[in-house]
Amino acid sequence: MPTTYTSADPPQSRTVPYVRLATEKDYPQLIALGTRAFAKDPMLLYVGSVQQMSSFMAQVQGHTLAPSDEGSLRIFMEFVLYSTLSKHGRITVAAVPSDLDNNEMVASATYWLPPSKLVETRQATKPRDGAASMLGAWGVGGTARMTEDYLKKVHNIIVNSFKRRGFQESEVGSSAWYLNLAMTDPALQGRGFLSMLMREQFAHAPGQTYILETTTEKAKNQYLHYGFELQETFCAGEGQIGVDGLPATHENGAGGVKAYPMIKASAKTITPCKVVLTSNCLSAVG
Template sequence: MNPRTALSATGYGIRCARPVESGAIAALLTRAFADDPVMVWMVPEPSGQEGRIARFFRLAQHRQRPRAGGVRVAATDGGQLLAAALWSGPGRWKASAVRELATVPSYARVFGVRGLSRAASVQNALEEAHPHAPHWYLSTLGTDPAIQGAGVGSALVREQLAHCDRLGQPAYLESSKTSNVPFYEGFGFRVTHEMRLPGGGPPLWSMWRDAAPGR
């Protein structure tokens, strides 16, 4: 039985991630971002690349943990993780300066000397382009490659956007793949800006979605 057939047979649900799932979520996101242009550019050394990316996603989850519902997953009843999303609520997308400073040594171990300067340039570009109006921020979305195209990632996004619509609040994200832009456009996002990273880095696309009226 292929993974998609098995998924159809077992079904899945969407819920907040459990702290004990941090490693499994990091592994899932590492598989999902294995060919991501920006991630590969930030972690340029092939040796140990997979482990470094996994550590990055552990840090990303840790950054979200103080926020209720910051890490959400699609999972089967048996606990198999299928997709994960990292969301921040209005006014909560940026960590405090103290918290950012405290994580510098950890990020240095992830990226190394060469990659750290690239990661810093990505972070600076994201912060410079980030909108000031209150919004929900989708910083990360990843689906297990074995079931991509089965609609699980879509369900994970749709669940939060329904909440945004009920609250009358917009949403924002950056797409690091041009092929993902139409995917997000299908949810009502529109490209507002194309970011060009310094040093010949790959582009990113800022995307904004207004709350759907009457929902």
């Protein structure tokens, strides 16, 4: 069973998977992990205007996307990482120890934004977060697809959900955590690593309200298990793309990519939180 270790545990005592805070030395591995984990994510395929997956032989060699598309996805993963860091986010990893040189491998990670630190759309204009590179990779069209066709819809659904609970948008407070990114290495999914990270976060900030959105049925069901409630669903790219995020065909239809905004309310009450357009919360679960 995966185990959560505290920072007080000496490295040599770690013989099973454990949770720890990410450090700067993890950043390259996190970017590479995100690029692998989200290579088939329908929403990012749509936003990145990916026309087709790579050939069978290329996928066998570990390249799900064409080089240019993979490069754009990597740039986006850099942006999400550094925008989280610039907002003093909390990045946790599930690490698997290795017998080689007392080393380890990051199997899963979560990027949490604490209350009052949500990433707004204007974050996409900050050079230090990699905004210029992201705009160059996605172009104006891709950026508009992310903000207008996806994030604004998420924003409206979450705000309306709070309004139905008696809160006004102008009253929003500062007690909600936002899951900016969650990912597990595709080769290591199904082993409980994401569950480790979620339990650790809930223990770190118990009784808090949490917000996320995800874009796959599998991830949605997993978050339901963690106590999140689905608010509404909507589709981005209707009439243009299929459910897989690729251009519409006879086989995949043109229904668009479904998104699932979700809230885990405090056990006592829902404290209103400022809901703003965020960089992205997508989940490649495990």
